[in-house]
Amino acid sequence: MRSPALRLTVAGAAVVGVAYGMGRYAFGLTLPSLRADPSLSDGGLSDAVLGVIASGSFAGYLAGLLLAPVVGRRVGPRAPTTVGSACGLVGGVLAATAVSPVVLAVGVVLAGSAAGWVWAAYSDLAAVVVDPPARPRTLAIISTGTSAGLVVSGIVGLLVLGVPGWRLVWVAIGVASAATGLLNLRWTPRVPPAAGERPGRIALRGLGVPVLFSVAFHVGVTTFFTWAADMLRRAALAPGWAPTLYGLVGIVGLVGLGIGGWCARFGTVRVASACLLFLAASLTVLGTGAGSGVVALVAAAIYAPGIMGGAAVLAVWTAEIAPDRSGEALTVVVAVGATAAVVAPTVVGLLLGIVSLTAVLVGLAVLLVLAAGALRLRTGTPAPPP
16 A cells, blocks of 8 residues: 555554454453353452443543543654554453453453544544545544454454353454554554644634533443443343344444545534434433343444444544644543543443433433434534535
């Protein structure tokens, strides 16, 4: 490949696919098996311990988001992507070889942080390497790399069903992180740190509506992945349902490849609203499905355009608003949403002591519909690129 833009697109999609589609979501996929693995704990891991590890993964993601701009300003925007791949490698190895909950937790947190390290950095790299008319499509393709990662996770999960097999999922994460990290070093150009404004001086004007979208998006995404897996566990379905669900989300989520063009044609706000409506519909189907595996897969098929499209929208939208500082803008917007994602599972857990799971999921779906309406009512949104 001679085109620097094409090499960046392929390398970025590969790195994001492993960091997001595998490292960030693998804990939920492997949870049923590692819960009962006697090599980690004689009596099995409790829900409280598993909950702490899961929260740690989201906290690692948030830490990566906040630290990536610091490293990028000092060394250049490619550096955080390298750090993210290294975290995925080390985290995958630690989780795969863990003989205690503490080592497992460290590995899961490191692997989860990889997604935070890599995502926003590609916005800064695209701003230098890719011509402006092609940036929305490039960012959409890189973000949708998550779909491929989810498909790989699903395939690996199906191949290694059973208690011992969960370790091979984390081995795959470590190997894939190393491979994509090397590809990234070879194909992604070294870009010097951007000179100019001091950290923290990026204008927040214009980011308010994307922040609203980010909060709604992250809460919807986090809630679905948490309770979809729980629905399968409660229904005592065969172990193969969970990796199948992950793979289906990845396959259907490939529609996110078209987000850049759709934003240019219909406007970013309309596309963002549609993503929230997909998430709302998936939560409604999931909440009323009463533990059916088939219904969970239907909900996953509806959910996929929402999560993949929404992730791409965040990158495209912030690049429109702050083209010269798109990485920092994306970091601000995603960090607020990631904070909401850390809080959301706790709030949902508290609500379940008062109302049913169906009521919680459908109620959240209503809030997402209202958020989608609020986006559409917003005036003065920057026009899409010609």
